[in-house]
Amino acid sequence: RAKIIYTDATTTSIKGKYAYERNYSNEKITVLNASLSKRIQEIQRQNILPNFKGYIMHDHETGLYNFGIKSHHLECWVHLGRELKYFDEYIKNSWSKELWEFAWEKNKQRKEKLQTNITQFTSKEIIEYEKRYDEIIQKGMEENKKTPSKFLKGKEKAVLKRLEKYKENYLNYLKDFSFPFDDNLSERDLRATKLKKKVSGCHRSFEGLKDYSNIRTIISTCIKQGKSYFEFFKNILNNKPISISKQGLIMMS
Secondary structure (H helix, E strand, O other), X not given: OOOEEEEEEEEEEEOOEXXXXXXXXXXXXXXXXXXXXXXHHHHHHHOOHHHOOOEEEEOOOHHHHHOOXXXXXXXXXXXXXXXXXXXXXXXXXXXXXXXXXXXXXXXXXXXXXXXXXXXXXXXXXXXXXXXXXXXXXXXXXXXXXXXXXXXXXXXXXXXXXXHHHOHHHHHHHHHOOOOOOOOHHHHHXXXXXXXXXXXXXXXXXXXXXXXXXXXXXXXXXHHHOOOOHHHHHXXXXXXXXXXXXXXXXXXXX
């Protein structure tokens, strides 16, 4: 019943072979799922997105558009910002820097408006911002024609076409201030997995990875809800019943 779900997948390994951990998160709950692939069939098997009716925030995984309504997808600007920075450094066309400054400034403005209890831009402002977005993309298309490197020209053109096709998803954050600007919540929820990979190198079995995901799910959710995960695990070991409520994990005495 959540309005927004954040999701991403990070790579780990099992005895040197690729494996993945995907999060499904919001501000109150973290669910981590271990898998051996990132394919659509695996996401269907995890059985969270197929039944979700709200908004999905992600780092432009095109496969995720098979779930939910296209207009209900939210694109991460921080992920896009890394690509724009790359173009600015290696191609030096002006559009990429202009687009990032535009997006960052609008995000700053909406934070300022929220402090005065304003929860959205006016219709007139949104039309103006959409027009500015289109102008920057069109400028990028023209500058791309003169990009000398064939390789960089192709990469830049692909991003520009993506920005055209998914314009609504990139600009959703302007229409409703409750929509996030980025998918950093997923980044935080997957950080422990990335750290474990750096320290331990890999998991020894898929069962071990699944156990790790379940344990991290409980720890992360308890922290978000201000509960003691030590007490939670103690209740499990003492065979005290545990249930899932609408708000998340609840320990039952």
